[in-house]
Amino acid sequence: MKKFIIIFMLALCLPFIGSAQEFQKGSKVISLGLGLGSSVGHDLTYGSQIPTISAQYEQGVWDIGGPGVISLGGYIGFKSYSNNADIGKSKWNYTLVGVRSAYHFNMLEVDNLDLYAGAMLGFYFENYSGPSGSTYNANNSVGLSLYAGGRYYFSDNFGGFAEVGYGVSYLTVGVAFKLQ
Numbered sequence: 001m002k003k004f005i006i007i008f009m010l011a012l013c014l015p016f017i018g019s020a021q022e023f024q025k026g027s028k029v030i031s032l033g034l035g036l037g038s039s040v041g042h043d044l045t046y047g048s049q050i051p052t053i054s055a056q057y058e059q060g061v062w063d064i065g066g067p068g069v070i071s072l073g074g075y076i077g078f079k080s081y082s083n084n085a086d087i088g089k090s091k092w093n094y095t096l097v098g099v100r101s102a103y104h105f106n107m108l109e110v111d112n113l114d115l116y117a118g119a120m121l122g123f124y125f126e127n128y129s130g131p132s133g134s135t136y137n138a139n140n141s142v143g144l145s146l147y148a149g150g151r152y153y154f155s156d157n158f159g160g161f162a163e164v165g166y167g168v169s170y171l172t173v174g175v176a177f178k179l180q
Contacts, residue, residue, distance in 0.1 A: 052077050098120040100119070123142055124142075148164055
């Protein structure tokens, strides 16, 4: 956990150091992240959970002239909670599959930094398994998520990212790979 906090703090400081790495029309990025906090799930005061694990892809699609680029992409995330009560173990698994779009702010003159904000329309799949061994899909739903984030590139193709928002996790940090 200490390493995670140190990496996150470094990611917050890195925008102040730094070759231009604007997100452009045609840019393609794959990101892998771990998320903390969540808007899905149950309040398990005596349970456990894993951080959200996510993968996302986005591509710059529209150059709107001047200050920015709009991207489109996809997202998949997984979150799990478990509860060991006196009557047995219960487990909730959440999978989110979504379509994202973001506006990338290219008007800032900060090298290696890509700042963006966007929205995602997603479908939440909830799977529950109870103490008796029963399993079922429950509360599957469609949801809208809003987020803002930034990527800092350490090289032409590799960087770190952090996002905040309302969705499968409140804070996500991870690595980004620029394909083009």
